Amino acid sequence: MPTPLNRRELVERCLSAGALVLAPTVSLAAAMPLLADEPARAVTPPNVLGPFYKRKAPRTAALAPSDVAGVPLSVEGVVCDTRGALLEGALLEVWHASSAGLYDNDGYLYRGEIEADAKGAYAFRTVLPGHYPGRVCQHVHYRVTAPGHKPLVTQLYFATDPAFDGDPDRNFRKDPLITSRELVRPVALSADGSAVRARVRFEVCLERA
Amino acid sequence: MGRPPDHAFRLEGRLTAGTSEPLGDSLAASFDDGTLRVYGPGGDVRRAWKTGGAGFNALAFSPEGTRLVGGDRDGRVVVADARTGREIGAFRALEGPVGSLAVSRDASVVASGGDLEVRVFRMEGGRRLFAQSAPAAELSTVALSPDGGRAAVAFTDADVRLLDVATGRVLRTIADLDMAAFSLAFSPDGLLVVCGCADGTVTVRSAETGERVRADVRHAEPVGAVAFSPDGSWVASVGLSMNPATRESAIRSTSLAAQVASSEPLGVLSDVSLGFSPGGVAHVAAPGPGGLLVWDVPPVRKA
Numbered sequence: 315m316p317t318p319l320n321r322r323e324l325v326e327r328c329l330s331a332g333a334l335v336l337a338p339t340v341s342l343a344a345a346m347p348l349l350a351d352e353p354a355r356a357v358t359p360p361n362v363l364g365p366f367y368k369r370k371a372p373r374t375a376a377l378a379p380s381d382v383a384g385v386p387l388s389v390e391g392v393v394c395d396t397r398g399a400l401l402e403g404a405l406l407e408v409w410h411a412s413s414a415g416l417y418d419n420d421g422y423l424y425r426g427e428i429e430a431d432a433k434g435a436y437a438f439r440t441v442l443p444g445h446y447p448g449r450v451c452q453h454v455h456y457r458v459t460a461p462g463h464k465p466l467v468t469q470l471y472f473a474t475d476p477a478f479d480g481d482p483d484r485n486f487r488k489d490p491l492i493t494s495r496e497l498v499r500p501v502a503l504s505a506d507g508s509a510v511r512a513r514v515r516f517e518v519c520l521e522r523a
Numbered sequence: 524m525g526r527p528p529d530h531a532f533r534l535e536g537r538l539t540a541g542t543s544e545p546l547g548d549s550l551a552a553s554f555d556d557g558t559l560r561v562y563g564p565g566g567d568v569r570r571a572w573k574t575g576g577a578g579f580n581a582l583a584f585s586p587e588g589t590r591l592v593g594g595d596r597d598g599r600v601v602v603a604d605a606r607t608g609r610e611i612g613a614f615r616a617l618e619g620p621v622g623s624l625a626v627s628r629d630a631s632v633v634a635s636g637g638d639l640e641v642r643v644f645r646m647e648g649g650r651r652l653f654a655q656s657a658p659a660a661e662l663s664t665v666a667l668s669p670d671g672g673r674a675a676v677a678f679t680d681a682d683v684r685l686l687d688v689a690t691g692r693v694l695r696t697i698a699d700l701d702m703a704a705f706s707l708a709f710s711p712d713g714l715l716v717v718c719g720c721a722d723g724t725v726t727v728r729s730a731e732t733g734e735r736v737r738a739d740v741r742h743a744e745p746v747g748a749v750a751f752s753p754d755g756s757w758v759a760s761v762g763l764s765m766n767p768a769t770r771e772s773a774i775r776s777t778s779l780a781a782q783v784a785s786s787e788p789l790g791v792l793s794d795v796s797l798g799f800s801p802g803g804v805a806h807v808a809a810p811g812p813g814g815l816l817v818w819d820v821p822p823v824r825k826a
Contacts, residue, residue, distance in 0.1 A: 360659070362661055362679075363659060363660045363661060363679045363680060364661075364679060365661075365663065365679050365703055365705070365721060366702070366703075366721060367660075367679055367680060367681065367702070367703065368681075368701055368702045368721075368722065369681055369700075369701045369702070370701060416765065416766050417765070419702060419721055419722045419723065419744075419745060419765070420722065420723065420743070457659070465658070465659050466659075467659040467660070
């Protein structure tokens with residue numbers, strides 16, 4: 315199935331094919347600002363905040379000590395806006411349940427605040443979250459803010475989640491809270507000696523305020 | 524091990540929602556065959572009636588127990604006379620399931636909460652007074668002052684908003700909680716509001732200014748229910764067992780006038796409701812194996 319064109323792509327193709335002719339008094343340069351607001355990238359789909367958001371998480375990229383139970387997980391990505399601008403200083407609050415499916419509500423285990431660097435990049439280390447009653451899939455919560463942009467609340471899911479039966483394309487709706495396949499990210503698994511490690515890339519795109 | 528319940532009784536059917544009378548000892552339970560039963564704390568059925576449908580999703584008594592309001596999965600809210608079961612009014616409050624409910628003393632104001640927002644109605648004619656939502660958070664719970672003049676609305680972003688019901692204006696936002704309030708209650712005089720939070724904090728605030736009126740107390744678990752005693756002199760709060768392997772629910776009793784508090788473990792409870800008899804004995808109700816478990820907890824004693 316062909317990918318739908320966005321407005322900018324449609325206009326550009328029409329212009330190049332001669333299917334759209336600008337009035338002689340209107341130059342292409344003058345017309346392009348009209349297209350400049352067209353998003354180059356889609357905003358990351360939002361997802362629910364959930365009941366276990368906790369303010370004042372520590373500023374750390376290590377959400378858990380290295381000796382906690384679970385499959386070590388590294389998450390990295392960039393924060394950008396819909397025009398592709400990388401958002402230095404964007405603040406990511408992330409939190410998730412332990413590998414046993416429990417949130418630390420007393421303290422801040424599996425919770426952290428990360429600031430995107432000069433290239434808009436962020437990374438954190440933790441363990442793969444577990445399943446728990448009431449939620450179908452493993453997930454990491456995100457709350458992302460950046461000056462001049464609308465806050466984004468979303469969740470990261472894992473394509474390797476057993477709940478997807480190996481086919482997240484077909485089965486991502488098994489968790490009624492997953493409203494977009496885009497939030498289910500591929501997981502690179504690697505063996506480090508006898509231990510398995512997981513690595514995920516998740517880019518976050520914010521909308522300008 | 525927690526203290527054994529004072530009462531345990533079987534329920535006739537599959538429970539869809541339950542609630543405790545705030546200032547009485549009745550318990551109301553809705554079942555999936557559409558039956559609503561009001562029990563005494565020992566399990567005696569005081570009243571029963573059919574409500575139609577597949578039972579309510581949420582239930583709440585008015586502060587003095589004269590009205591019982593139920594909300595169903597389709598967003599319909601029904602107010603009944605709690606003594607007779609006679610339906611007083613019904614209206615469509617939400618497009619989706621009703622998850623939380625509150626009702627004023629005379630049932631003139633009803634607040635119904637869904638996943639994302641709360642809508643507050645005048646009972647007469649089902650006229651909507653206002654709706655309240657948060658930009659990037661879900662609704663956690665809602666409470667109304669006994670006279671229906673104030674609402675407290677908690678969102679999952681940890682804010683609690685205090686609103687004027689007549690205008691829908693936000694009078695104050697309690698923005699210094701670390702985690703969402705799972706339970707809210709106004710004092711009998713409407714001047715105070717207690718917030719029971721996901722991180723175990725119980726904090727008593729002025730309903731006017733949002734300021735703390737006594738030192739917070741802490742549970743080891745998220746706080747599933749809070750209530751003021753009938754004379755407003757103490758607060759009871761019950762934790763939920765989020766980690767059954769290591770934690771038990773406990774009821775804490777906290778005096779407002781003095782730094783007096785007590786705590787008693789009740790076992791592993793994942794859902795609780797809380798009310799008081801007029802004499803000041805707290806009743807904790809929780810679904811248990813095969814039925815309903817009820818604990819009677821006497822007033823906090825002075826040190």
